Structure formats: C-alpha cells, structure tokens
Amino acid sequence: MQINLISDTVTKPTKGMLKAMMEAEVGDDVFKSDPTVNKLQHKIAEMFGMEDALFFPSGTMANQTAIKIHTHHGDKMFCDKYAHVYNYEGGGAAANSGVTSHLIDGQRGTFTAKQLQEAVLGGRSDIHTPYARLVALENTTNKGGGTCWDFEEILKIRKVCTTNNLALHLDGARLFNALVAKKESPEQYGEVFDTISICLSKGLGAPVGSLLIGSKSKIEQALRVRKIFGGAMRQVGYLAAAGIYALDNHIDRLAIDHTRAKIIGAALQNCALVKNVEPIETNIVIFNVIDSINEQDFISRLNDAGIGLISMGQGKLRMVTHLDFKEEMLESLVHTIEHI
Numbered sequence: 001m002q003i004n005l006i007s008d009t010v011t012k013p014t015k016g017m018l019k020a021m022m023e024a025e026v027g028d029d030v031f032k033s034d035p036t037v038n039k040l041q042h043k044i045a046e047m048f049g050m051e052d053a054l055f056f057p058s059g060t061m062a063n064q065t066a067i068k069i070h071t072h073h074g075d076k077m078f079c080d081k082y083a084h085v086y087n088y089e090g091g092g093a094a095a096n097s098g099v100t101s102h103l104i105d106g107q108r109g110t111f112t113a114k115q116l117q118e119a120v121l122g123g124r125s126d127i128h129t130p131y132a133r134l135v136a137l138e139n140t141t142n143k144g145g146g147t148c149w150d151f152e153e154i155l156k157i158r159k160v161c162t163t164n165n166l167a168l169h170l171d172g173a174r175l176f177n178a179l180v181a182k183k184e185s186p187e188q189y190g191e192v193f194d195t196i197s198i199c200l201s202k203g204l205g206a207p208v209g210s211l212l213i214g215s216k217s218k219i220e221q222a223l224r225v226r227k228i229f230g231g232a233m234r235q236v237g238y239l240a241a242a243g244i245y246a247l248d249n250h251i252d253r254l255a256i257d258h259t260r261a262k263i264i265g266a267a268l269q270n271c272a273l274v275k276n277v278e279p280i281e282t283n284i285v286i287f288n289v290i291d292s293i294n295e296q297d298f299i300s301r302l303n304d305a306g307i308g309l310i311s312m313g314q315g316k317l318r319m320v321t322h323l324d325f326k327e328e329m330l331e332s333l334v335h336t337i338e339h340i
C-alpha cells in the first residue's frame with residue numbers, strides 16, 4: 001500500500017469533484033466571463049463577509065500579490081521567522097515587491113501583539129529605517145507544525161496594526177483546518193484582516209487553486225498584479241468547480257484528518273526510535289528521531305514500508321494527513337510504526 005504523507009497537496013480529485021469539474025460551465029475569465037470562477041469568488045467572499053475575491057493558480061501567487069498591493073519598494077513587512085512568505089516563496093517578497101522582511105522570533109510560527117509592538121517601536125521611522133507597511137500572519141502555521149493562532153491575540157495584533165497604519169494579511173493556506181479545530185467562523189477572520197489567502201489544493205482536496213479575499217479596491221489592485229505575474233487564466237472554471245465542490249463537501253471532514261494526525265502522534269510517541277513529537281493541533285505531525293539513528297535511515301525504513309514523509313531540516317520529520325489518507329492506511333501506518 002502506498003501511503004503518501006509528505007503533504008496534504010498530494011490528493012487527487014474524488015469522483016464527485018471530477019464530475020463537478022467535467023460539468024462546469026466555463027468562459028474566458030480574463031474577460032471576467034467565466035461563470036464558475038465568478039461563482040467561486042462570490043461564494044468565498046460571502047463566507048468571509050468580505051467584499052470580493054480573486055482566484056489564483058497557487059497560494060504563493062496569492063500571497064505575493066497581497067504583499068505587492070500592500071507595499072511599495074523598500075518597505076518592510078513583519079512576519080514570524082517560520083513564515084511561508086519568508087521561507088518558502090523563493091524570496092518573492094524581495095524579488096517581486098522589493099520588501100524587507102522583519103522576522104519576529106515567535107513560538108511555532110505565532111507571535112504576540114507585544115512582540116509586534118516592540119518590533120514596530122524598535123524601527124521607528126527616521127531616514128535610516130524602512131517604512132513599515134505590512135504584517136503577515138499564517139494560520140495554521142506550516143513550519144510551526146499546524147499550530148492555530150489564538151484569536152484573542154489576533155485581535156490585539158489588529159489594534160497594533162491600526163494604531164501604526166500597518167496592513168494585516170493572513171496566509172490562510174490551511175485556515176479551514178484552524179477554523180474546524182478551534183470552532184471559529186470565517187466571518188470573524190474577515191472582520192479583522194485586510195486580505196486573506198486560502199489554498200483549495202491542501203486539506204480541501206482540490207487539484208489546483210487558491211483565493212485572495214479582500215475589499216473591492218484591494219481585489220481590483222490584485223487583478224492587475226495577478227495579470228503582471230502571469231496568473232490570469234482563461235476557461236479556468238473547470239478548476240474553480242473543484243474549489244466550489246471542496247468548499248461544499250470537504251470542510252467539516254478536516255476534523256477526521258486532525259483525529260488521524262493525533263493517532264499517528266500517539267503511535268510515534270510510543271516508538272523507541274522517536275525522541276519527541278510536537279503538539280498536534282491539526283493535520284501536521286512533526287517529530288524528531290533519537291540521536292543514535294540517522295534521520296535519513298528512518299525515512300528510508302518507512303519508505304520501504306510504502307510510507308512517504310519528508311524532512312523539515314534541523315532533525316525534524318513531517319507527516320501530513322489528508323483526504324486520500326484513509327482509515328485502513330492509518331491502521332497500516334500505526335502497525336508499521338509499532339514494529340519498526
């Protein structure tokens with residue numbers, strides 16, 4: 001049995017999703033005349049109580065567009081040292097927008113309003129310091145092992161942003177995992193953030209696609225930036241249909257992925273070759289193997305048993321549960337871990 005836990009991006013469309021894609025009504029989205037794309041954008045904006053939304057080929061492009069519309073060349077963005085926008089988008093903030101990243105030394109990808117306040121005051125504007133324009137949060141945190149933000153802290157961060165004239169963007173690649181885990185609503189996030197990016201191709205199980213949500217004027221700017229980045233597509237309703245299907249059918253079931261991740265974590269905890277397992281809040285399991293065994297050896301042993309996982313560097317290994325990871329695979333995986 002092949003059990004692929006390298007990421008929640010490995011899923012393939014279900015029969016129902018494929019059917020929705022095949023039956024999609026499409027048009028030329030560059031002329032804004034793809035009804036399925038329009039429907040998806042409208043649907044997500046409504047869910048979050050925000051004015052408008054825009055479909056993107058990738059989460060990276062959605063985030064990079066957000067950074068570009070909130071900043072000018074030479075400006076500064078605050079984010080956690082683990083942030084995807086800083087670590088895993090090819091230096092895009094600098095390359096596309098000429099933006100410097102001020103990294104905050106947070107906990108598992110989250111930080112406090114007090115830390116942000118200190119960072120803002122430490123770089124008070126004079127001719128020496130870059131203009132501070134933007135704060136980017138990530139929920140759940142990827143490198144932080146699927147950690148969810150405390151919403152009360154987000155509200156305090158919003159206050160710091162408002163006081164200091166900073167825009168607030170959320171990299172919500174896995175926001176729905178956080179909403180399900182914490183029993184929160186999209187609307188409460190829509191009220192707080194200037195822009196939110198969402199990945200349809202992670203836990204939600206669509207093959208391709210992300211969304212950027214925001215005000216009419218921000219999405220109008222984003223439309224132009226998306227064109228510049230080469231992300232304006234034509235009969236893309238086939239992909240938007242997968243996104244609509246995912247929003248209708250694959251949100252609540254994320255709780256199953258979370259339960260399975262916790263079961264994997266418990267099995268790893270009992271494994272003699274595992275040193276520690278980080279707290280599991282959603283669908284990401286991060287753990288370290290004991291010093292006396294080589295982490296590549298451990299990966300190879302699991303690979304030989306048909307199980308895929310990846311290294312996150314610094315001795316950390318990662319498994320991610322998802323739509324295509326089924327109950328019998330969980331049983332097989334736990335059995336393998338118990339006997340490794």
Ligand SMILES: *Cc1c(COP(=O)(O)O)cnc(C)c1O
Binds near residue numbers: 084
């Ligand atoms: C996956 C991911 C993205 C976007 O990645 P793409 O592969 O470009 O879709 C952005 N932020 C986080 C936290 C992610 O995990």
